[in-house]
Amino acid sequence: MEHVFDLLIRRIWLSLLVLVGVSVLIFLIARVIPGDPARIALGPNATDEQVFKLRGELHLDEPIWKQYGYFARDLVHGDLGTSLYTNRPVVEDIIQFLPATLELVIAAGILMVLIGLPLGIISAKYEGRFLDNLIRVIALLGVSAPSFVWAVILMLLFAFFLPLFPIAGRIDTDYDIVRTTGFLLIDTLLMGNLEAFTNALWHLFLPAFALALSGIGQAARLTRANMTETYRKPYIEMADSYGFPKWRIARKYAFKPSLIPSLTIIGLDFAAMLGNAFLVEAIFAWPGLSRYGVAVILRKDLNAIIGTVLIISAAFLIANLVVDLLIAILNPRIRHGR
């Protein structure tokens, strides 16, 4: 187990290094903006004096590496600056909007694993048969449309045509929720209000499913590909030649080794979902980071843009760390240090 621990430490260092890289990259992107950021932020009616003052506050007249230095120093202190759009600290804005987005993405991630992996296993087990082809077409359709298209289609079918699910929002307005974590599913449980919990879950399902669809397709396709490849390995033939039961071979012998490469891609899909959540949130009026993110981008609110991208990248790196850890635990080669 100590190998897993070593690996974790090493991965955390690498992730931090990458995060520093991301901050540099985003900072550079934000600074190559054509025109004067201070002028853009203040709008066309600002006086030259106001602009001059803001330039000073933003250190815009100093060399770019010094600007990054100031930025990095504040970042370490958990200060991402003030949003010029909401006039509040960016950190506060993000704390307000991030939980709703994370709730959506985590729910979608769970759906992706719970539906995608079994579909892939079934597909591989019946390779070349009708069921396999059916699953492959469905999975391919899943990855072939952006999540906002699925959101529209699901909403039309299951909220308007068959009114099974609510049309928009996170929860019905008649519930008063005490905000502790910002995650509605957790907050409602903390309040002991099961009815509100169910209501929140009911609101969550359709957007999460729309967001998960391409991930489900991807996970199913990948699991199938890895498993059919594993099925050609000598140790599967050996298991077969010793007459181990077929379902046992599928589960114990083909799936587990195939899961390891699948997990890596699931981590990447999770990243894609963090971005795609913006698309689904827009359709379902989900009060997450999306509206904030798009608004600050359209207003060229640099501090807020940098902050949002950094937080999302950090969430992605954490997700990847978890995936790496899972792989290390599942793979005896790493677990036993080789």
Added chain:
Amino acid sequence: MQRTAKIILSKPLSIIGVILIALVILSALFADFITPFPSHRGTVVDFSNFNQPPGWPNIMGTDLVGRDLFTRIIYAYRISLILGIVVLLLAVPLGVTVGLMAGYMGRKVRFVLMRMTEVFLSIPPLVLAMSIMGVLEPTLINGMMAVTVMWWPWYSRLVYNLTLAEKEEGYVLAAEVIGASKLHIMFIEILPNCFPAILTKMTLDLGFVILIASSLSFLGLGVQPPTPDLGSMVAEGARYLPDSWWLTVFPGLAILVAVFGFNLLGDAMREVLGTHQ
């Protein structure tokens, strides 16, 4: 090559893929001749005929200012395809060069180039493109640049992995022994062996570039009106759900059809050429 094409065309699913792609490309090429109202791709206003459900002559209905939806979808295909092709023409050579160098040129180069690639891959794709579009003006050219910036690292990683495997092969060692230059070995010896995998990925990616570009414009960060674009058509129409369903459903399905076609063909290529990633 002919044999490959023959095998691909012997599977029903890939035939469907080829047909879908052909329909999309041909309709985009000949949009001027097959669309009923070619002028509707621009700023035409016809308030006597606005927001009409599918019927005749507007088989997919009309939009909020009375333009024929079918016409606009076909012209949007044209923009999407151009965007996809340009992005790949820029991103693939860049990514391939970085990947070859990282894979072949020694440890320091590898460290720098692959860490850089990782940084780009650590920002969720759409978010990276969004933040680039955030600082640039939303135009078609800038959209292409933003998508290119997020796309090349995938090729550098693919080619890097392929190069690591290929450089141990006998033919590379042979070239090294006779003193071929690094440039020669990378581009003349190794690169051609990566072509099947690169081509397969490009086919799949043409679909995905269209998908990502439509996502950007859906958020208002891509191609701007009046240029017809599938993503912004869905975004505009979404406010009028469910009554004016055709405003969103047809552009949405149009994205699905095009991307599905490229995916079907790419999948078949992957199977036949044996290029698993």
Added chain:
Amino acid sequence: MKNLTLEIIRLSLTFEGLMETNQVLHEISLNIAPKEKVALVGESGSGKSVTARLILGLLQSRAKTKIQGAIRFEGQEFGWITEKERDQLRGTRMSMIFQDPVSALNPVYNIETQFHEVLRRKYPLITRRQVRKEAIKILEDVHIVHPERVLKSFPFQLSGGMNQRVMIAMGLINKPTLLIADEPGTALDVTVQDQTLHLMQEMVAKRETSVFLISHNLGVVREFSDRLYVIYQGRIVEEGKTEDVFADPRHPYTKALLAAVPGITSGNTIADVINDTSAFRAPKEVH
């Protein structure tokens, strides 16, 4: 007539591919008596390996595979028993050891778990403790010094030779009547390969197991088998006692094979004989 362990009668196998059909076996017949060690010799692609997989019943349920002829195992005709009954024989009455033990053992389970899986085939309710006892016993038989430690290891932690011993032990632990050995040890170096053969010889002699050895290596065959069949392009071209065939090869292909092995006859290479392959189509020779 005494009861043969394995009898194959006029067996043909055809794969129906996407573009063309491909006949892999042409009415081959062979048999193995109890305790007998029989080899099937041929170059790669000659149909050796598919024959082994047909005996195990691995190809029968595959789509686009056409099989004619009969396979009888201990008097049971494969065509007459159900698929389930056929599956029942694998791992219990017959087993197989593979070319590359390192990749044939499952990388994500330790050796003990894999022994458990194999033993479970014969004794479905076997406990972990019994598994350990049985496995240690047979690992000692294959001259493994620290069987407890090996049981806790994963295949990649053991050397190739060690994996090979584990594989032989696994193949024999359920006391099958027929052991199929597909190019045993060819993936390993020559000394290990040699040890493998000796070990197999010793083990099967003790257990009175019949062996069906598949090999392209004439040295191996000469040392190991009682009788041999030579296969060329899906046809058996010569059969007989091992020493007879080596002393007096009759079929042109067998002659070419023997001639190509340096040190056995002259210094000829396969290139000297390869240009008149038409002669290899000559009818079968029986000693």
